[in-house]
Amino acid sequence: MTMHERLRVAGVDLPPTHRLPSPRAPSEGDLESRLRWKSPEAVVVEVTGEVDLCTVTRLAAVLDEHLRARPGVLRVDLGKVWFLGAAGMRVLMRARRHAEAAGIHLVIDAGESRAAVRALELLDRLPGQG
Numbered sequence: 181m182t183m184h185e186r187l188r189v190a191g192v193d194l195p196p197t198h199r200l201p202s203p204r205a206p207s208e209g210d211l212e213s214r215l216r217w218k219s220p221e222a223v224v225v226e227v228t229g230e231v232d233l234c235t236v237t238r239l240a241a242v243l244d245e246h247l248r249a250r251p252g253v254l255r256v257d258l259g260k261v262w263f264l265g266a267a268g269m270r271v272l273m274r275a276r277r278h279a280e281a282a283g284i285h286l287v288i289d290a291g292e293s294r295a296a297v298r299a300l301e302l303l304d305r306l307p308g309q310g
Contacts, residue, residue, distance in 0.1 A: 211235035213242045222253040228260040231268030239268065243275040247282060254284055259291020264299040273303070 210230045217224035223246045231239055246254050256272070258264065272288055279286035290296035 211238055213239065216257065219251075221251060222255065223249070223251045224255045224257060226257040226260065230263040231258075231261055231271075232263060232265040233267040236265075236267040236271050240271045240274070243271065244278075247275065247278050247284060250282055250284060252285060253287060254279060255287040255289060257289050257291055258296035259289065259293050261293045261296045264293075264295045269299055269303055
């Protein structure tokens with residue numbers, strides 16, 4: 181008999197137990213990116229879905245691939261992103277640093293995405309960012 185079962189039999193009120201949500205398994209359908217425009221001078225990548233810890237490696241790989249090609253401008257369209265977590269923000273900050281070092285103009289466009297607008301506004305408020 182477990183301690184909880186003994187206390188329950190003895191009539192002792194147990195504190196409520198709280199269950200934590202199960203971690204979310206990575207899903208292949210949560211993040212998509214597609215190339216909307218590509219020329220030697222400019223690349224436009226459209227990102228759709230959730231950008232979180234489970235999906236951010238795909239976003240990082242896409243951005244790294246396009247940064248290695250060294251276009252003059254890399255535009256990341258987040259207009260169809262419905263969640264942009266801290267992991268996604270870190271990848272965007274990393275991409276910005278790499279773009280600056282390579283002389284690439286990186287444009288991160290939040291578009292109509294409330295999640296992206298809020299996350300990027302928060303990022304702009306942090307000291308040393310912008």
